[in-house]
Amino acid sequence: MSTASAAEPARGPLQPAKKLADRIGDPLLKWLCALAAFIGVAVILWIAYTVFDKASPAISKFGLGFIGTTSWNPQTLKFGAGDWIFGTIVSALVALLIAAPTSVAIALYLTELAPRALRRPVAILVELLAAIPSVILGLWGIIVLGPFLNNHLEPALHSVLGWIPLFGGSPSPYGMLNAALILTIMAVPIISAITREVFETTPVDLKEGAYALGATRWEMVKMVILPYARPGVVGAVMLGLGRALGEAIAVTQVIGNLGEIKASLFAPAGTLAAQIANEYQGATSSLQIASLVYLAAILLVISLLVNIAARMIVRRVTVQRA
């Protein structure tokens, strides 16, 4: 016993022991984790490759002209993405036109106005909006929002602003406006959460400086917070745009899924994502399936560009200020 302790005089329980577990453990965990990370990065490349690969019959048949073609006819096998790209852009832009100012206003309320005890609970409630499954929002859009638009909001808008083509045309429960409002509900929690975080990074000194000069609260917001947070807000709005561009289920439930380009927001339309979802059981010919995958490829490229730009902006802002 005394010889044993003499042989290992100072070995505490935490001293590095040349045990097998240690020799294997370190590299094993490291490579296991690296493999997982590799999978994470590879999936995104694999998605891009597969989508373009499976779209290739349609890509070789229609070429880039597919993007501008406004026809989707399974009988004549003539397919194009024009109607859906138009619907995607218009529905997302209308949604952002409503969601962006609303979200900034919410973020201002939550950082500057709300009583301290209310801030966290209200912020959580707004973020819970993002937790509602899109298929449920779509159901609500069909049965609650649609009839409300058809019977109340759209006739009212039409009678006041009917001379603008956007509000011309007859009211309809399914259409661009319904889709845009549902997308607004989806975008607001995303935009307001990030905007709030950016607002919170505004240096207190600057805010107090503005107050000391006699600024009102709104003047302080206008002169200090908004200029300071502008890049972050832009990034947040673009992330909301990414969400709105890519939503398939709720949009296909409420937009009417018609390949038509109309000036009126009340009219039925379609988007890239919604059209793919809409034809999930109806696609029969292989060319039609390849064309649907082509739509997915276009959607993937658009949303990747928007998301990459948004992430770079948001990251630059948060890294600079961290």
Add this chain to the structure above:
Amino acid sequence: MEAAGVSNPLTRSGPGHGRRKATNKVMEVVATVATVIAVAVLAIVIVSVFIKGVGAINIDFLTHVPAPFGQTGGGIADAIVGSLILVAISSVIAIPIGILIAIYTNEFAPPRISSIVRFALDILNGVPTIVTGIFVFGIIVVGHIDIFGIIKLGGAQSGWAGGIGLAIVMLPIVARSAQEVLLLVPRALHEAALALGLRRWRIVTRIVVPTAIGGMITGAVLGVARVAGETAPLLFTSSIFSELGITTNPSQALPNIPVKIFELSESPAPSDHQAAWAAALLLILFVLALNIVARTFHERSRRRIRA
């Protein structure tokens, strides 16, 4: 006592003081109203689902399979079972991989690689879920996967395909939230362990992960809540069913609640809408409960790590 020359437009007695105060008031009201509307929309949606769904939920609805075409009655037991299996498959794939990714970026990877991985996860999070569905459709439903003959998938819709689609949606949520929590583990704990001569893998398994486990569970629960309501990845992978009745074999397409709500909502029949609301109520209760559990857990684990 007028300041000579320069006048400060912001002074209380300055010109337009009343107008400035009015503008301020208007903007305060606008901000408050915007917040009230957002919370009201949340309340209206949830209350709609409750009012319209609660009447149709009963034991039969929860324990019976759908009635054959043309008959009334029946329930969504098949979809409940299918959804649970799909969410389980996706969790088993996404949670371990997500946590390992987070450990890699925060413990092992050089900063440059770590930031590439983070960026890729953010981008993956931004991929429209319908595109994820098309991807899985491409590799598994119309394509084949064969990993050394051990795992063979393909040629048809299946629970595996649906589960993999959901896992891809879940992965960035789990991984990013685990990364955030790992950042909160105090540097001092790390350094103390290193100073005592502990090996990296022991530090990770004995110190870092136990400290951060609360937050990791939060992320996992939020991921589960998210995919439980996802429809788009399942439309092309687990939506066409050969028979009525409960299916538990993931080699076949599994009926599930989101696709069921989607199909019922597109139907013109009022009784189908009624069933859609009831299924929606079930789903929203599940999702909200998970969110509330996750957030409570989150608060507690944050406080513990800080303490």
